[in-house]
Amino acid sequence: MASAADGTSATAAPRAADWPNPAYAWYVVALLVVAYAFAVVDRIAIGLLVGPMKADLGISDTEMGLLQGFAFAVFYTFFGFPMGVLVDRWKRARLLALGVAFWSSATVACGLAKSYAGLFAARVGVGAGESTVTPASSSLIADLFPPEKRSKAYGVFMVGGSIGTGMAYLLGSTAISLAQEVRAAFPSLLGAFRDWQIVFIVIGLPGLLLSLLILLTVREPERRDRSGSGDGRTSPRQVWLHMKANGMAYAALMLGTVLNVMVVNAQLAWFPSLFTRVHGWSAAEIGTALGLIGFPCGTFSALSAGVVMSRLAKRGRVDGPILVVMLQAVVWGVFGTLKCLTPNTDVALLSHVMTSLFAIWSVTAALNGLNQITPNEMRGQVIAVYTLLTGLVGVTFGPLVVGVLSDHVFTGATGLQPSLAAMYFFGGFLGVALLLLGRRAYGDAVDRARAWATAA
Numbered sequence: 220m221a222s223a224a225d226g227t228s229a230t231a232a233p234r235a236a237d238w239p240n241p242a243y244a245w246y247v248v249a250l251l252v253v254a255y256a257f258a259v260v261d262r263i264a265i266g267l268l269v270g271p272m273k274a275d276l277g278i279s280d281t282e283m284g285l286l287q288g289f290a291f292a293v294f295y296t297f298f299g300f301p302m303g304v305l306v307d308r309w310k311r312a313r314l315l316a317l318g319v320a321f322w323s324s325a326t327v328a329c330g331l332a333k334s335y336a337g338l339f340a341a342r343v344g345v346g347a348g349e350s351t352v353t354p355a356s357s358s359l360i361a362d363l364f365p366p367e368k369r370s371k372a373y374g375v376f377m378v379g380g381s382i383g384t385g386m387a388y389l390l391g392s393t394a395i396s397l398a399q400e401v402r403a404a405f406p407s408l409l410g411a412f413r414d415w416q417i418v419f420i421v422i423g424l425p426g427l428l429l430s431l432l433i434l435l436t437v438r439e440p441e442r443r444d445r446s447g448s449g450d451g452r453t454s455p456r457q458v459w460l461h462m463k464a465n466g467m468a469y470a471a472l473m474l475g476t477v478l479n480v481m482v483v484n485a486q487l488a489w490f491p492s493l494f495t496r497v498h499g500w501s502a503a504e505i506g507t508a509l510g511l512i513g514f515p516c517g518t519f520s521a522l523s524a525g526v527v528m529s530r531l532a533k534r535g536r537v538d539g540p541i542l543v544v545m546l547q548a549v550v551w552g553v554f555g556t557l558k559c560l561t562p563n564t565d566v567a568l569l570s571h572v573m574t575s576l577f578a579i580w581s582v583t584a585a586l587n588g589l590n591q592i593t594p595n596e597m598r599g600q601v602i603a604v605y606t607l608l609t610g611l612v613g614v615t616f617g618p619l620v621v622g623v624l625s626d627h628v629f630t631g632a633t634g635l636q637p638s639l640a641a642m643y644f645f646g647g648f649l650g651v652a653l654l655l656l657g658r659r660a661y662g663d664a665v666d667r668a669r670a671w672a673t674a675a
Contacts (some may be wrong), residue, residue, distance in 0.1 A: 239440055244363040247437055248372055251356045252379040254319055254433065257426045258349045259383025261326040262291060263487045264422055265342075267388065267506045268415040270495065275413055276335045284622025287488040288615045290339045295346030296610030303603025304455070306354040307596055312437035315355040316430045322348025323426025330412065330419030346610070354602040357586050361598060362440040370532070370587045374525020377583040378518050385514030388491075388506040442595050458600045465592060468664035471657020472588050473605050475544045478650035479581035480613030482551050485642045488618035489625075490571075493635045498564045508568065516575035523576075524583035537665040538658050540588025545654040547580040552647025559640035592664040617642065 238244070265272075265287055273283060305314055325344030332338040356376060364372045402409045402417065409417055462469050494505040524543055531539035551574050558570030585605060593601045624638035 238365055239363050244372075245375075247359065247363060248375055250429070250433055250437060251315075251359065251376050252382065253429055254315065254352055255356065255376060255379025256383035256386060257319065257429060258322065258352050259380050260386045260422050261322060261345055261426070262349065263383075264388075264418060265329075266488050266491050267502050268418060269492050270502060271413065271415045272338075275415070276338070278335055280622040280625045281619070282335070282622075284488065284619040286335075286339060286342060288484065288618035290342035291346040291349075292610040292614040293346060294343045295350045295614065296607050298347050298350040300455075300600065300603045300607060302350045303354045303600040303606070306351075306358050306599025306603070308599075310439045311355045311359050311599075312433060312439055315351055315359075316434040316437075318348045318351025318355070319426050319433065320348075320430035322346075323423050323430065324348075326423030326426070327420050328423075330416040330423065332416075350603075350606060350610075353586070353606050354599045357590060357602050358595075358598050359440065360586075361590050361595065362443050366591075367529075367532075369590065370528040371525040373587045374522050374528075374583050376586075377521035377524070377579045380517060380521065380579050380582070382514060382518070385510045385517065388510030388513060393503075455600065458597050458604075461594070461597060462601065462604070465660070465664040465667070467657045467660035468592060469589075469601075471654050471661060472540060472544065472585060473608055475541070475548065475650045475654040475657075476581045476585040476605070477608045477613045478646045478653070479544065479547055479551065480609045481617040482555060482643055482646040483578060484614050484617035485621045485639060485646075486555070486574075486617075489621050489635055489639050493559065493639060494567075496635055497562075497633050498567070509571075512568070512572055512575055513578075516572055517578055520576055520579040521583055524580040525587075527580075528584060528587055537662045540584040540591070541654050541658045541661050543584035544581040544588075545651055547577045548647045548650035548654070550574060550577045552644055552651070555643030555647065556640045559636050559643060588661070592661070592668045594668075617646075 269283055272278070272286075273280075278286075302314070302318075322345045325341050325348055328341040328344060329338055332341050357373075360372050360376060361369060399414075402412065409420075412420075491502065491505045491509065494500045495502060500508075528539045528543055531542065536542070554570040554573040558567045558574065561567050561570070586602070589601055589605060590598055621635070621638045621642055624641065625634045629635075629637045
């Protein structure tokens, strides 16, 4: 096996003293949590604004689905792999800082847009910038913590998703309620802007400050867990050959997670509208309710996923990530379908609590599981492939399919109920089937990864 830059064996397990200071490592994770939270806010706040945006721009549910899914996902998807290559070869902290600045600026541009085409282009920019956050953050965490502590670090990182979801709903509903006051406070700047435009401007600006903080305070950590590929600069062909050799393991974990992501993004795009159309709630009311539910439940989801995977690993279960993704798929398939079809508002909200308790299990497990079977010098590119699939399938088709079903299959005022329920049911249980098929292959891939990681 190749040697590391400091002359030690590239596959030898580093001593505790070789790893970054734990306080500093957790500080970096805290910044990554905030970056991820801002990414989620900028991505999903649009779900609260469907009604006023449709009225102002004169667009259909299908066009709104394209705006929420495809417009964001097209560059999020196709920039993902080039960003993964940069993660494997360039300074990850600097790349992340630039990405945060870019997507935050694009979010502000959403608020400045005056047409559907302009808004579509700005959403493309949001996706392009956010393509940096998962590959860069995932790779950084793997080099900040020893293997036995990574699952908890990934769990804490994924808390950013629940924080972001809660912030998106709470900030969005607050901004909607206070838009007139905000406009009155800055009449020369915001006097001509609609309420939904002000929301985008308000949520986009803080990311620019975060970008500067990351750039000034995060140092690039030493790269570890190399497989011995010379200087560590792997080509896409080498990554493809590695993934092909472990094909079923990667396919099960990635596609099982992608189906969960598809269901989650369908919910983010349409569940607020379902409550507005079916249960008669206003956007501000449902935004507040979902924010109050999403933050504590989502935080529990992210942290508990890491704890569960750690305990499964201590018991010798190498297929822990697969099991965690599978449990989320089952819960969302059952309770997601229920919360859409029930006519009772309380049952719908209680079922939403159940799904929220498991909302981040799959993505937490995917990051931990993919890094577990991937050499360091390939991690950025492998995570980028995963990001490509989540963008192309999950983020794009989740909102779009529901919009198409609502427009053309389940028409009428309550058509969102069966449209979204179908996504929950079929997405959830198809994911379970794929994960069951790949569980043994994933365990074999873990054994092979351990073999090259400990070989002399």
